[in-house]
Amino acid sequence: MNATIREKLLVQEEMLEIAKSRAQLIIGLPMESSFQENRIVLIPDAVKTLVKQGHQVLVQRNAGVASHFPDHEYSEAGARVCESVQEILQADVVLKVSPVSERELMLMKGKQFLISALHLKIQNRNYFQGLMQKKISAMAFEFIKDKTNASPVVRSISEIVGSASIHIAAEYLSHPDFGNGQMLGGFTGIAPSVVVIVGAGTVGEYAARMAISMGAAVKVFDNNVYKLRRLKSEVGQGLFTSTLQTAELQKAIRSADVLICAVHAKFHQSPVLITEEMVASMKQGSVIVDVSIDQGGCVETSRITSHDKPVFNVHGVTHYCVTNIASRFPNTASIALSNFFAPMLIKAGELGGIEKLLLHDLYFRQGLYTYHGILTNKIIGDYFGLPYQDMDLLMAAFH
DSSP, rough: HHHHHHHHHHHHHHHHHHHHHOOEEEEEEEOOOOOOOOEEEHHHHHHHHHEEEEOEEEEEETTTTGOOOHHHHHTTTTOOEEHHHHHHHTTSSOOOOOOOHHHHHHHSOSSSSSOOOOGGOOOOOHHHHHHHHOEEEEEEEEGGTTSSSSSSHHHHHHHHHHHHHHHHHHHHHOOTTTOOSSSSSSOOOOOOOOEEEEOOOOOHHHHHHHHHHHOOOEEEEEEEHHHHHHHHHHHHHTEEEEOOHHHHHHHHHOSSSSSEEOOTTTTTTOOBBHOOOHHTTTTTTEEEEGGGGGGSSSTTTTOOBOOOSSSSEEEEEEEOOOOOOGSHHHHHHHHHHHHHHHHHHHHHHHHTSSSHHHHOOHHTTTTTTEETTEEEEEEHHHHHHHOOOHHHHHHHHHH
């Protein structure tokens, strides 16, 4: 009898421990206030899963409309649709695509988790000081890592942007006003379109895949031989690759129908690799898509454009220089974001909250740049002259 009682007590104790480890999160999805930002971080299907797990999701009215996810889909998924952004910004976990604005930061209650993109190049010192004053723990999409030390959120969006750049180029190449009436690709008895891609990262890879699938002749330039070798191996032996030799690049650009610039400079301005002289040598009606424009662009003649007026013409060459290409395809891009963040939130709930996830997952923790209002990122600290502390030591002190 005593043994039976002991067994029951042990089982009961284990069940209590499991119950205590779980956490119910209150997640806020405000409507994006940034110019032409049409995405949302969680789609209705993801919200439905989270609500079934016992979490609360607050969605601001019309927050998903631009992504073609109407309010009724969120309410049917179990979310509470709120009129006021202030109510959303009181949630324990605030999920956004763009960083919070100064007004949004003022409306936050403090001591919360903020997960969004950071866009370091457009930030100022006041933004980080505001987070510190509110004791907010903030995470950047760009800094989150996976077990391969890659950036899964950035890669997911870059895949979309790379493929999108070819679709955009094809649209303007055939445009009656901005192109030359040419259909991008390769057809029987017709020489294939020539697509030149500068940059062999994820954007360049997916641009190459899409262009090749359409039948174009593709040439990729990058100074990283390892990236070029990997790209050639994965995409196909028919791909032309070269390091950034000026003479070879100039020759390729003169024959190009489409030029995709996909050079990414970490925390710095993109280098200008395509001079105005090179642009002037291109075919009339050819198209440049400068994906690097969010870091200043790597084409000398590039200047920032918007989704409303995305293109301009220099030397008879159409330039597409929109800084947020993914937002042109908000439904697809929102699903990509949701595919990452929904499982992450579910895991956080199972472990006992975002704090527990940070302790358990070193790679996810890399996304953290303020923790309880204390700056933990050396690059940001050095860039803005702000004091920072080692993240691991700081977390050890808190726990």
